[in-house]
Amino acid sequence: xxxxEPREPVSRQRAIRVxxxxxxxxxxxxxSMRKLAAALGIEAMSLYYHVTGKDDILDGxxxxxxxxxxxPRAGDDWRTAMRARAESTRSVLARHxxxxxxxxxxxxxSATLGHLDAVIGCLTAAGFSMPMTxxxxxxxxxxxxxxxxxxxxxxxDPSGDIGAATEDIMAQQTMMAEAFPxxxxxxxxxxxxxxxxxxxxxxxxxxxxxxxxxAAHSAERAGG
Amino acid sequence: xxxxEPREPVSRQRAIRVxxxxxxxxxxxxxSMRKLAAALGIEAMSLYYHVTGKDDILDGxxxxxxxxxxxPRAGDDWRTAMRARAESTRSVLARHxxxxxxxxxxxxxSATLGHLDAVIGCLTAAGFSMPMTxxxxxxxxxxxxxxxxxxxxxxxDPSGDIGAATEDIMAQQTMMAEAFPxxxxxxxxxxxxxxxxxxxxxxxxxxxxxxxxxAAHSAERAGG
DNA sequence: GAACATACCATACGGTGTAAGGTGATGTCT
DNA sequence: AGACATCACCTTACACCGTATGGTATGTTC
Numbered sequence: 001x002x003x004x005e006p007r008e009p010v011s012r013q014r015a016i017r018v019x020x021x022x023x024x025x026x027x028x029x030x031x032s033m034r035k036l037a038a039a040l041g042i043e044a045m046s047l048y049y050h051v052t053g054k055d056d057i058l059d060g061x062x063x064x065x066x067x068x069x070x071x072p073r074a075g076d077d078w079r080t081a082m083r084a085r086a087e088s089t090r091s092v093l094a095r096h097x098x099x100x101x102x103x104x105x106x107x108x109x110s111a112t113l114g115h116l117d118a119v120i121g122c123l124t125a126a127g128f129s130m131p132m133t134x135x136x137x138x139x140x141x142x143x144x145x146x147x148x149x150x151x152x153x154x155x156x157d158p159s160g161d162i163g164a165a166t167e168d169i170m171a172q173q174t175m176m177a178e179a180f181p182x183x184x185x186x187x188x189x190x191x192x193x194x195x196x197x198x199x200x201x202x203x204x205x206x207x208x209x210x211x212x213x214x215a216a217h218s219a220e221r222a223g224g
Numbered sequence: 225x226x227x228x229e230p231r232e233p234v235s236r237q238r239a240i241r242v243x244x245x246x247x248x249x250x251x252x253x254x255x256s257m258r259k260l261a262a263a264l265g266i267e268a269m270s271l272y273y274h275v276t277g278k279d280d281i282l283d284g285x286x287x288x289x290x291x292x293x294x295x296p297r298a299g300d301d302w303r304t305a306m307r308a309r310a311e312s313t314r315s316v317l318a319r320h321x322x323x324x325x326x327x328x329x330x331x332x333x334s335a336t337l338g339h340l341d342a343v344i345g346c347l348t349a350a351g352f353s354m355p356m357t358x359x360x361x362x363x364x365x366x367x368x369x370x371x372x373x374x375x376x377x378x379x380x381d382p383s384g385d386i387g388a389a390t391e392d393i394m395a396q397q398t399m400m401a402e403a404f405p406x407x408x409x410x411x412x413x414x415x416x417x418x419x420x421x422x423x424x425x426x427x428x429x430x431x432x433x434x435x436x437x438x439a440a441h442s443a444e445r446a447g448g
Numbered sequence: 449g450a451a452c453a454t455a456c457c458a459t460a461c462g463g464t465g466t467a468a469g470g471t472g473a474t475g476t477c478t
Numbered sequence: 479a480g481a482c483a484t485c486a487c488c489t490t491a492c493a494c495c496g497t498a499t500g501g502t503a504t505g506t507t508c
Binding site for chain 1: 325327329330334337338340341342344345348354355357358359362363365366367368369370371373374377378400403404405406407409410413414415422425428429432433435436437440
């Protein structure tokens with residue numbers, strides 16, 4: 001308190017890191033240029049010295065997320081590497097749920113490009129043809145990303161249980177059973193059973209996809 | 225033109241239909257209460273007589289989207305029905321791209337519930353156990369939804385070609401080839417090849433998922 | 449004719465992203 | 479040392495957003 005710390009200047013990277021932290025806590029809709037600036041100790045318009053606008057920040061935030069994904073290293077077994085990538089993607093997106101909803105951005109950063117580059121390298125090194133590499137990445141990314149979005153949509157409490165939503169469903173159960181008998185049956189005999197958690201569905205689908213890719217890979221090597 | 229048409233009163237359903245039309249044309253970010261009201265010939269605040277707020281409109285819009293998905297009918301072969309559902313989902317989401325980004329809503333409408341009910345009914349009628357039905361729906365929805373989001377993210381022109389983005393990539397190709405050699409290789413030998421369209425990847429993944437489900441289904445019937 | 453519901457409107461508030469144009473401190477060059 | 483640029487920040491202002499509050503014409507019903 002004796003002398004005011006000459007706080008280091010804001011940088012694009014630091015602004016983006018703080019933006020990520022804010023979004024983690026309050027959700028993406030609570031991230032505004034004014035609030036971000038305040039968190040950095042400056043005024044809103046001063047942010048524009050470091051970034052071109054809010055889109056620039058969102059792009060940077062997404063690149064931060066990509067940098068946290070497990071990236072395959074040269075020589076990794078493809079199936080092990082793809083599984084690790086899928087599971088880390090899921091846990092990273094659980095940590096940064098806002099990333100799912102801003103995923104529809106179109107200017108990738110270098111972490112994003114580096115990650116994709118490593119994935120392609122891993123698959124082609126394992127003998128995947130280029131078209132098969134494209135197939136594999138498309139289905140893996142679609143599945144993992146879609147699952148994460150599905151999971152984020154469900155009215156789950158943090159423990160992964162169906163939690164509070166149970167009551168709502170139960171309250172309307174009579175009506176549900178009439179209008180939507182199959183949905184009611186699934187609720188009663190599966191979803192509301194103790195121990196059921198939607199998150200557990202992830203492994204089934206991931207194994208199915210990896211098994212399918214392994215079969216396609218073997219067929220390709222045998223045939224070509 | 226002689227007498228002013230005594231235009232019929234606005235209703236929640238009509239407001240939602242017009243909102244869908246506006247979002248189809250201008251994207252979801254261009255849909256505001258004021259613009260929607262103007263399109264309906266009323267003032268912004270009058271909308272609140274028919275809907276509880278913007279969230280209510282978004283929920284209704286999503287239910288409209290669900291109502292356009294191909295819904296299985298009783299007796300349909302499960303694989304045929306799931307394929308039709310997947311392909312119609314993809315084409316509907318192509319028609320309403322904004323639906324992907326607002327998919328993270330949590331209060332389903334009756335079209336949504338009815339659709340899900342029919343899907344569960346189709347699978348259980350085909351002999352899927354309830355847990356296997358859950359697995360099947362999770363992986364199918366995750367894949368289809370994830371693919372649609374992936375597709376919407378790519379910088380494609382309407383024809384599905386890589387189009388204008390090609391130039392951007394080409395311009396930086398020398399730099400790319402150094403920093404991201406695998407990505408550059410994939411661009412040159414796959415993505416930029418004439419005839420390549422990302423949309424074609426959809427079938428590969430869908431077949432893989434359906435094959436995997438068929439195998440799991442057979443195993444379950446044999447084992448249980 | 450009085451009461452009431454319906455379907456709309458005007459005004460206003462606090463928020464948003466950002467365009468335009470300062471301001472003072474810290475260099476760097478002559 | 480003085481001139482000048484550049485950097486990192488600021489103030490003000492604008493058009494837009496969702497919506498809380500409180501109207502107002504026009505039926506319809508008793």
